Structures are given as structure tokens and as C-alpha cells.
Amino acid sequence: MAPPTSSRYCVPDLRKERKNCSFNQEEITNLLDGGPEQTDFRRKLEDYFLKDPEFLDPIPPEYLSHEDRYANELRKACYMIRKFNEDEEVQQVVGEMEGIRRLIGSGLGVALTKDGNPLALHYVMFLPSIMGQGTIDQQAEWMGRAWAGEIIGTYAQTELGHGTFLRGLETTATYDPSTQEFILNSPSITAAKWWPGGLGKTANYAVVMAQLYTKDVCRGIHPFIVQLRDEDTHQSMPGVIVGEIGPRLGMNTNDNGFLLFKNYRIPRKNMLMKYSQVLEDGTYVKPPNEKLAYGTMVFVRVAICFDAYRQLQRAVTIATRYAAVRHQSELVPGAPEPQILDYQTQQYKLIPQIATIFAIHFASQHVWDTYQQLTGELHEGSVELLPEVHALSCGLKALSSNDAGFGVEICRLACGGHGYLASSNLPRIYTSTTAAITYEGENTVMWLQVARYLVKSFREASQGQPLHKSVSYLVAQPASTHAKKDLSNRGLVEAYKSAVSSMVAENAGRLQQYCDKGEKFEHAWNNCSVLLTQCAEAHIRFFTCDMFVHNVETLELSDGVRSILRRLCRLYMIYHITLNQGLFLRNGALAASDISILEGELSVLLASLRPDAVNLVDAFDVHDRVLDSTLGNWDGNVYERMYEEAMKSPLNKTDVPQAYYKYLRPLMKSNL
Amino acid sequence: MAPPTSSRYCVPDLRKERKNCSFNQEEITNLLDGGPEQTDFRRKLEDYFLKDPEFLDPIPPEYLSHEDRYANELRKACYMIRKFNEDEEVQQVVGEMEGIRRLIGSGLGVALTKDGNPLALHYVMFLPSIMGQGTIDQQAEWMGRAWAGEIIGTYAQTELGHGTFLRGLETTATYDPSTQEFILNSPSITAAKWWPGGLGKTANYAVVMAQLYTKDVCRGIHPFIVQLRDEDTHQSMPGVIVGEIGPRLGMNTNDNGFLLFKNYRIPRKNMLMKYSQVLEDGTYVKPPNEKLAYGTMVFVRVAICFDAYRQLQRAVTIATRYAAVRHQSELVPGAPEPQILDYQTQQYKLIPQIATIFAIHFASQHVWDTYQQLTGELHEGSVELLPEVHALSCGLKALSSNDAGFGVEICRLACGGHGYLASSNLPRIYTSTTAAITYEGENTVMWLQVARYLVKSFREASQGQPLHKSVSYLVAQPASTHAKKDLSNRGLVEAYKSAVSSMVAENAGRLQQYCDKGEKFEHAWNNCSVLLTQCAEAHIRFFTCDMFVHNVETLELSDGVRSILRRLCRLYMIYHITLNQGLFLRNGALAASDISILEGELSVLLASLRPDAVNLVDAFDVHDRVLDSTLGNWDGNVYERMYEEAMKSPLNKTDVPQAYYKYLRPLMKSNL
Numbered sequence A, B: 001m002a003p004p005t006s007s008r009y010c011v012p013d014l015r016k017e018r019k020n021c022s023f024n025q026e027e028i029t030n031l032l033d034g035g036p037e038q039t040d041f042r043r044k045l046e047d048y049f050l051k052d053p054e055f056l057d058p059i060p061p062e063y064l065s066h067e068d069r070y071a072n073e074l075r076k077a078c079y080m081i082r083k084f085n086e087d088e089e090v091q092q093v094v095g096e097m098e099g100i101r102r103l104i105g106s107g108l109g110v111a112l113t114k115d116g117n118p119l120a121l122h123y124v125m126f127l128p129s130i131m132g133q134g135t136i137d138q139q140a141e142w143m144g145r146a147w148a149g150e151i152i153g154t155y156a157q158t159e160l161g162h163g164t165f166l167r168g169l170e171t172t173a174t175y176d177p178s179t180q181e182f183i184l185n186s187p188s189i190t191a192a193k194w195w196p197g198g199l200g201k202t203a204n205y206a207v208v209m210a211q212l213y214t215k216d217v218c219r220g221i222h223p224f225i226v227q228l229r230d231e232d233t234h235q236s237m238p239g240v241i242v243g244e245i246g247p248r249l250g251m252n253t254n255d256n257g258f259l260l261f262k263n264y265r266i267p268r269k270n271m272l273m274k275y276s277q278v279l280e281d282g283t284y285v286k287p288p289n290e291k292l293a294y295g296t297m298v299f300v301r302v303a304i305c306f307d308a309y310r311q312l313q314r315a316v317t318i319a320t321r322y323a324a325v326r327h328q329s330e331l332v333p334g335a336p337e338p339q340i341l342d343y344q345t346q347q348y349k350l351i352p353q354i355a356t357i358f359a360i361h362f363a364s365q366h367v368w369d370t371y372q373q374l375t376g377e378l379h380e381g382s383v384e385l386l387p388e389v390h391a392l393s394c395g396l397k398a399l400s401s402n403d404a405g406f407g408v409e410i411c412r413l414a415c416g417g418h419g420y421l422a423s424s425n426l427p428r429i430y431t432s433t434t435a436a437i438t439y440e441g442e443n444t445v446m447w448l449q450v451a452r453y454l455v456k457s458f459r460e461a462s463q464g465q466p467l468h469k470s471v472s473y474l475v476a477q478p479a480s481t482h483a484k485k486d487l488s489n490r491g492l493v494e495a496y497k498s499a500v501s502s503m504v505a506e507n508a509g510r511l512q513q514y515c516d517k518g519e520k521f522e523h524a525w526n527n528c529s530v531l532l533t534q535c536a537e538a539h540i541r542f543f544t545c546d547m548f549v550h551n552v553e554t555l556e557l558s559d560g561v562r563s564i565l566r567r568l569c570r571l572y573m574i575y576h577i578t579l580n581q582g583l584f585l586r587n588g589a590l591a592a593s594d595i596s597i598l599e600g601e602l603s604v605l606l607a608s609l610r611p612d613a614v615n616l617v618d619a620f621d622v623h624d625r626v627l628d629s630t631l632g633n634w635d636g637n638v639y640e641r642m643y644e645e646a647m648k649s650p651l652n653k654t655d656v657p658q659a660y661y662k663y664l665r666p667l668m669k670s671n672l
Helices: A014-021 A025-033 A036-050 A064-084 A087-094 A097-103 A108-112 A118-134 A136-148 A290-325 A343-377 A387-415 A415-418 A427-431 A443-463 A469-474 A487-515 A521-554 A560-580 A581-586 A592-619 A638-646 A656-668 B014-017 B023-034 B036-048 B066-086 B088-096 B097-104 B108-112 B120-133 B135-146 B288-325 B342-381 B385-415 B416-420 B424-433 B442-464 B469-474 B490-514 B521-554 B557-580 B579-585 B593-619 B636-645 B658-668
Strands: A154-156 A173-176 A181-185 A205-214 A217-227 A240-244 A257-261 A264-267 B155-157 B172-176 B181-185 B205-214 B217-227 B238-244 B258-260 B264-267
Touching: A014 A290, A014 A592, A025 A036, A025 B181, A036 B385, A064 A097, A064 A108, A064 A656, A064 B658, A097 A118, A097 A181, A108 A118, A108 B217, A118 A136, A118 A154, A118 A217, A118 B579, A136 B557, A154 A217, A154 B288, A181 A205, A181 A217, A217 A264, A217 B521, A240 B258, A240 B385, A264 B097, A264 B557, A290 A343, A290 A387, A290 A427, A290 A592, A290 A638, A290 B066, A343 A387, A343 A592, A343 B442, A343 B521, A387 A415, A387 A427, A387 A443, A387 A469, A387 A521, A387 B521, A443 A469, A443 A487, A443 B342, A469 A487, A469 A521, A487 A560, A487 B023, A487 B238, A487 B521, A521 B342, A521 B469, A521 B593, A560 A581, A560 A592, A581 A592, A581 B579, A581 B593, A592 B579, A656 B066, B014 B288, B014 B593, B023 B036, B023 B342, B023 B557, B023 B593, B036 B097, B036 B108, B066 B097, B066 B579, B097 B108, B097 B120, B097 B521, B108 B424, B120 B135, B120 B205, B120 B217, B135 B288, B181 B217, B217 B264, B288 B342, B288 B385, B288 B424, B288 B593, B342 B557, B385 B416, B385 B424, B385 B442, B385 B469, B416 B424, B442 B469, B442 B490, B442 B521, B490 B557, B490 B579, B521 B557, B557 B579, B557 B593, B579 B593
Parallel strands: A154 A205, A173 A205, B155 B205, B172 B205
Antiparallel strands: A173 A181, A181 A264, A205 A217, A240 A257, B172 B181, B181 B264, B205 B217, B238 B258
């Protein structure tokens, strides 16, 4: 979508909002896209794919049966790949994994395949697993066919009985040197692979994670390429039991599946052997560094952070435009009904979500950059940055999936009852965004990993050891004084440091006390774990504030953009500080009078940002088809569109439904 | 469901949990039901209806198309009414509105008609409106036919353009004395009635709320009985445009509809005239007391509170049983995987929800009792208690729908990925519970009404006027001292009083400051409204704590029940005090060291309540069919049931789906 021109039609309320924009919108768009060429690339892709009528749904998918919804999305997913494969022009634009990722990911992807693309895991997990964990020979054997779509794969790790705790997985791959094969088995019902997207009916191959046994010894979890279905008939192979796991809260066309093995044999060469190896005689060769597989997890988790804020962008765009179009109630008796965006309570719901998008963006970008640096160093054998970037990626994954999930829900609820309508698209955005809270590392488990890193760092600091940069503030802060506090951005960052380090110190002390009383460390840890997860969250929140301040002050920006980002940054910090004021009051980092001052400033900031709210969401440049919402279209034509969408209900095709004759009429006439 | 006997099968994990219950479960069951005879009544109803195979779904409704889902629920709804009408035995048991309410409400109702009963509004809104707002003659004319189901009605108030703000409704009813008729019109698209359940295709009548015009003067919103469809053909009447509004986040078989009028005429006698009247010549007669209609709103809002905690009961029963059956990860290296209920972080998610159920129950019961007293007094013309009970019912509606909605979501997320599966039933419980946040008075509007009452009361107190009981604590609290705090239950209630009254005082002062600076009161109010809604929430939270403490200490209870309720009450208070610690630290009601002590006690309470967690949810006595969950069944047979449910997917009927031949195969073979 090109930047909106003044000649495009929109309702008067939105025209008024758009008349005076205090900043350069395209600069914001480029900032979030990663540069003007990336914006250009995205718009070209959107234009190329969205103008194609094949990607239109014949009727809204909500009206289709479970089977027909799957078929409809599979149709579009296959067409998307064919279009990509067959056309040289688009190959030029998207001729790389990044292009495919965008066709599947949370921007364009959701406009093409609304409820999940059954081919997604083929591209985002199957291919990268072979690339990342296969030998050169294995890459040569599989990559060409997989890239061409001759075989379609998925990634089967989670089981019915085990998710985030990988060591608990039960599927076994036992090496038989007599035939040079692995024998795959699912020793119990809880060993069934459960959840992989595309596994149910779509994929004929999978990378399967299983406990490797050679010479009667368990060697831990390893990846295997496994054929699931006949390449010609698509029937499941003898020894393979595979199917679909049934409907979900959302993403119902992902084709999530289950998978069980009964003495199913695969050749030795199908174990992905870039790191570990099993020789012909069954000798097991360990990887040079056990931590090398860490990298992929960091990559996936940071990708989730970017996806999370893209989803929040959609929701807040819809809710903010709707809040400018919707008029309700009265501020001043007798005056016309105001736009609901004029209510401070509404501003408090929406504008912090806009700020959150930038906060997650800057923090994720930082972890992403650190990860790139790490990947470089890992190749040189250095693992110096690994624990820090691991902790940051775990924490940021938890924080951004949580903030985005609940942020979307705040936006949905801010639209009142109409946000409950499927045609607002907010239900679908919520049900897909919230999924990230539990997948790819359940958030509580993520917080506990961050907490472990914090406590470890705190103990090292107490022993005078040097700390990684992101936790260096944990070394003793100057004791709080009753002097006048510095409430500038930098002052608030310092207050955050002081408050979080006190919190970590208090709870590391509490942990030690339990141990001193004779509790085992593990039980003491468990007894402190609620407070420790709260430390972890406070630490990552501080990190996002710090990154936001840093970027706003150091990036090259025009005056208008810097001014609005500064106010959003300030709002973000004050929003979280006032919500968690106890943290700051407890150690005296801030006084009660400081909180009162910040509360007053919050009110001023909301009023100051209100006039640019619509301009900010416009600058997110989310295509109408990506929004896919009766409430959030660029033109603001809300009510007519809701009515039109309602008319598409199959129940509205006839005045009197068949069910009336069958059930209702006999009841109503039974007494006559 | 009779109380579980030891001979019933359950998995060993649950058998272990159930071995030692510290309290009398039946006493808790009776307490929440409202007495042993109410428990008996509920069990009889459940037994009678749930053993009937007509109420089983042929396949899980998620697999049906939108139309077929509607038809399936309408089938069961009609059957339910016929069964009720035709059988003398059940008439004896449920032969009253209360019985019907239970067949439709959130307990048994959800087991009978999962996604919403299209006949629900006929019983819970249409009939009561005629009863409550019709004259004796009107009741005689309509009640018999409506009760017999000869006509099916709904209640049409909300419009596309207006919800909670009733004065904004646009539908007009203009009296024409020449024919003694009202002419109904929808002057714009936003005037379309939108959302009423059963309106789309089911109802042939409705109570319609419209702006009454007589003698060219608008007299405000009044109720009219309007025929929408022909009683014989069920076709919509000429001048009536009616249909279904399309799919929603949940409750998709409620048959929510839209309705427009074009010069549609109804007889004068169809205006419900118990309070206001229009005489033959068009003379308008005002009601004796404008506030009399308030009562119904209080009734509906308290009913929502009860429904809300019943939904939370379902969710926490499922999640707690699952947490006892699920084993994951390790607490102590090398030891077997513990039940996830052993993790403090899991306990912190679930046990406060159990406590919340009692908190909402006691608070709602109090408002309900006060309302009963009020109804008595209203008949005597007294309106003394009205503002207080109105504010309490608004606030408690907001608090309990919010706590229940987000509490259900915490339970869903506590089940990890499996909570995302439809077969867990947690998605459906969430999507129906969250709806109450925006319907029947959007929560932010509710909080603002409470805030208005608080500020008004505070100002009256400052002028020395007497206050209602629930806000009497707003009169100046003794200044905080640095003396040792009393952390007993009573001490914490006093701390709450002190903290909330300080908060109200500070923000009433802030409001006054804005006014003193020359802002109009309405703008000053808007500038403070975020903080004022926070005051309102803190006030109602204090109220639930106060009621919980009061009931636990004054009810006649056995020692075991009192002990467990005391600990749940304590947990509830400490949970909310630590979450909102800033409130207490700011005015010195509690010191930082007090919060640390309470945090330590929270940890002890979780450990103390852990062994009875399953016994507590068992005591809620939610029938397996009401839970309807693979994760939450009484027997704990989680994984087998998940697998069985997955097998019901139509996609699993064949190994290879049709969509493979149509879309996937051509893609996979295109390069060969």
C-alpha cells in the first residue's frame, strides 16, 4: 500500500484526524521496516500477492466446516508456492528464504492464509533444520527436493506428554547395526508427537526429535529425517500412525497433527549428523560443543518477538481508527457525543499499546544484533555472549508474547461488543497472538530461566566477578536517599536499576535464608519462584525501557519523529512505573510524591499524544487486507461494512431457516 | 452428580490427591449452592437432563458449519422446552422461572447448549420485561402465550451505533393518534438494533426499546412489544428487516441479530405501560418515579456476577485436575518428574482463582440480599439504598466479569499448549466468559459510575454529611504512623480502608485542583478518569476482601471448612495487596517490611493449600458434562481422552484428504 494520498476517500472523522500530523510518517514506517528499501520490498510483495483474486476467500472462512476451511487454506498455500515458483519477476523480488518467510509470517501471511498455512512449517522449520543440522551430503540429498516442494516436511518435537522440557520426550530411535537402520518407536500414548503444524494431513516427511539409543545407551535427543507418507499415494507408511489433533482456539488450518511409530525403520543416513554422529557399527560420536544448538532457539524466539508486535500493530490500528469513528455518550452535558478516543480511559487503553510496539521493536532489534554477533563468534568457537543472549531472548520472548497477547485483548475490549464480532478480526488476531505465550518455550519456564541467570549473576557479582553488560547494574546501587529525585528519562532508568537490583538482592537473600534453614536448594528455589519470576519480568521490563531511551536519543531522526518517539518512550516508562509503583517505593528509588508527579505527567502525555494517535497507526502502514477488519479499514467506513459482512452469513440467504420448520415450528404449534 | 465414592475409577495421581481431604466437601458444595436443598435440586436437574441422549451432540459442534451449529443447538433448545412442558415429574422439580433459568444459565445450560441457546433471551429477558414493565392487562394478554412458547421473543435494545449509553439510541416510536398506533422507524444505519440473542432467525416477537415521540416531543426511551415475524409462516413482517449479524469470538449459536424498521406500525396497547403511559389522544403520562427501572439492572448485574464465578469454577476445576495429572520437568535433578501442581508458580496461577470464587460468591450474595431488601423498600416508596446498591452492583459486575474472564485465561494458559485445544473446553469457557466484560454495561463505564459515587460520597463526607455503609470508611482515617502494623485479617482490612480512602482523597483533590485552575468540571473529570477508575476498582476490591473476612468469621461452619476458607481468604487478600502494594506503601498503611512479610506468608499459604487443591475443586461439584473437557474429567484420564477426541475429526475419517488430490498433489508433482 502506497502512502495514503489526500484524495483517497475516508470518513470526515478520520479526515480531521489526518489533517495535522506532527511528524514524517514514512520515516516511522521505514524505521519499523528496517529501512526504506525494506518498506519498498514489503509493499511490492503486498501489491503483487494481494491484487491476485485467487487469494480472496469465496465466503468468510468462519462459515465453512472444519474440512472445508483446511481445504481452502491449503488451496491458497499451494497457489502461493506455485506463483512464487513459476514467476520470474516475483522470484527476483522474493527469491530467498526471507521472501518466503514474509509470505508466511504475521504480516502478508495472515492476509493470504488467515487461520494458519499448512505449509508454513515446511519452510520455517523443516528446511532450516536440514540446513542447520544436516551434513553437506544430507543437504545435497534433501534440500533440492524440499525447496521444489516435491516433498513437504514438518518438525515433530512436542509430544502429548512433554513440551518445553525436552529431556522428557519419549519417542525412541534405536540403532540396529545389522541393517544399519534406526527403529523408531512410541513407547506409550504420551509419546505421541502432538501439535506440529502441517503434520496431520499435509506433510509426507518430518524432522523427528527422538531419544537416540546406540549400544544400549541413551544418547539424548537427536533429529531424524523421517518419511511419513508414500510419495506417490500420500498414504501413511506402515508403522506410522498420523492424523489431525482436532480444532483449536485459533489457527485451525495449520493442520496440527499427531504421530506414533511402531517399529518403523529408517536408514542410518537419515539422522541429521552435522553435530553428533552414529557410525555404521553404532559408535556414537559426540558433538564438539553441546551448546551449539542453542543458536536456533535464540533465532526462533527473537522472530516471535517481531511477530508479536506486528500482531499488536494490527489490533491497535483497528481499535484506534474505530475509536476515532465511534461517538458515544457525553463528556459535557448537551454537547454532541465525542469520539471515544477523546476519553482519557480510552487513550490509556490504546496509546500505551502504540508505545509498546516501539519498545518491543528496539529491544528485539538489539537482541537480534547481539545474536548476529554471537553467530559470528560461535563459528570462532567463542561462547562468551551465549548465556546473556540466551537469557535476553527467553525473557524478551515471554515479555513480548505476553504484552502483545494481552495488548491485543485490551484493544479488542476497547471496541466494546463490536470487538467480539468475527468481522472486526480482533477475535482472530487474539487467538493467534495468544498462542505464542505457550509455544516455543512456555512463558513461566522462560521467566524461570531468566531468574536463574539473574540469581547466578547476582551471586557472581557478590563474589566480585565481572558481569555481562545487561546485568551489570546488579552490583550494589548507592543506598536510596531522601534527596530530590531526578525524574528525567535517564533518572527513571536509574530508578529502575536501583529498584530491580534491590528486588533481586532481596529475593536472592530470601533464597539463601531458606537454604540456611536446611532446605535443599531446589526446594528453596521453588518456594521463591513466584517472586523470582517477578524479578525476571522486572529485569526485562527495565531492559526494554533502557533500549527505548537509548534508541530515541541516539538514532538519526527528524525533529518531529524524535519528539513523538520521546513522548511515547516517556509514556511507556511512566505507564509501567506507575503500574509497578510498589517496586520503586519499596527501596526508595522513588517517593510517593514522585509517583503522584508521574501520574500527573501521564495525563499530560496522553493528551499530547491523542491528536497523533491515528497518524501513528497510519504510519504502521498495515494494509487493509492485512487488517481484514470491518472496524479498522483506512477509510473508516465502519457501520456500512459491518452490515455488508453480516449479509454474507449463510443464515441470511433465506428469510426463514430450515431449522425453523424442523425444530421451532413444531414446538410453537404444539399447544394449538 | 452424587458425591464421588471411593469405588469410582480415577487415575492414581488423583486418587492420591483425594485420599486426605481436610474438610467436609459437601458443606462447601452446599455453601456455594445456597443450602443442601439447592444442591439436591441442582443434582436432580442435572441427572434428569444429562442422562437424556437427545442432548448429546452427534459430532463436536466445532466440526459443523455455522448453519448446522445453529440448527443443532436450536434442536436441543426446543427439545429442552418440550421435555420441560410435557413431563409432569420435571415440572414439579423445575416448575418455575428459577428452573428454566438453570436450564439456560451457566451451569447445566452450557452442558445442554454449548455455544448459546437461541431461546435464552425469550426466558431471561422477554418474559421478565413483560412481567416487570407490562400492566396487568398486558401480562394477561402476552404471558400465557409466551410461556407456552406459542410466541418466542427477545429483547432489542443495543444498536449498531449505541450500547451502554442508552440516551443515544436512535430507533423512534412516533404516536399517531389518528390510528392509535406507534410508527417504528430506524432513521439511519447506526439505528439498526444489533446483538440481541435469538433475534436473527428465531424470535417472532421482541420487546424493542425506542425513543418515544408524542405530540412532537421526544419522551425518551420506552419499551414496546413488537411482532417481527408472521406467526404462521415465520416470514418477517413488511416494514421489518431482520437477520443474523454473523460469527463471533464465541457463543455462535445465540443467533444474535439485527433489526431495522421502515414505517412499521404497532397498536397503542403494545407499549409496555406499567410506568409511563400514552393515552389515546397522545397525552404522555410520566412514571411516578424515574428510578424505578433501576431495579432490573441491579438484578441482571448481580446475576452476571454469579454466572461469572460459575464459569471460573469450570476453568479452575479443569486446570487443577490437569495440574495434578500432568508431570513435567524436574524440581530435583534425577528425581521423577513432579506433578506440575507442585510448582509454586503453578499454585500461584490456580489457587488464587479458587479463592476468587468464594470472594465473588460472598460479595454477590451480599449485594443480592441488599437488593432484595431494596425491592421491598421500593414498593414502600423508599429509595434510600438505591445509589449504594447501584454502585455496588456496577462495580461488582465489572470486577467479577474481569476477574473471571482473565482468571479463566490464566487457567487456560496454565494448561500450556493443551489448553489451546478445543477439546480442553477452555477456549469455549474463555470466549463465553469474556463477553460479560463488555455486555450489560461495559466495564470501564461501570468503573466510572462507581468513581462518580465515590467522589460524591467523599465530598459529602467532607461536608459532614452521613455516608452509606459501604463507603463510610472514606471519612478521614487516622494518619499513618510508623508503629508496628497489625497484619491480621482485620488489620489488613483496616490497611485497605486507609489506603483506599487516601487514594480517593488524593484524586478528589487532584480533580479539585484542575477545576481551581479553571477547567470545566467535565474536562477535569476526564483528565482524572484513569486514576478515578483505579480508585473504583480498589474500592470494590476492598469490598470483596471485607465481605470474605466477614463471612469466614461469622458463618456457621465446621472447623475444617472454616480453616480452609480462612486460608483462602488470607491468600486472596495477600494476593491482591502484594499485587497492588504501591497503594499501601504510598500512604504508609503498610511498610516495605510488611510487604516482605506478607510475601513470605503467601509462599506458606500456597504450600498449605496445595494438598487440598483437588479436593476444593471437587467440592465445587461441577458435573463432567458441564466441564466437557478432555483435561478436566473427574477420572483424570487425560491423554486417552485427548486421543479419542482427536479421532473424531472429520479429517481423520480418511488417511488421505480430498484436498490432497485437488491442491497438494499437483504442486508436489509439478516439477516431475
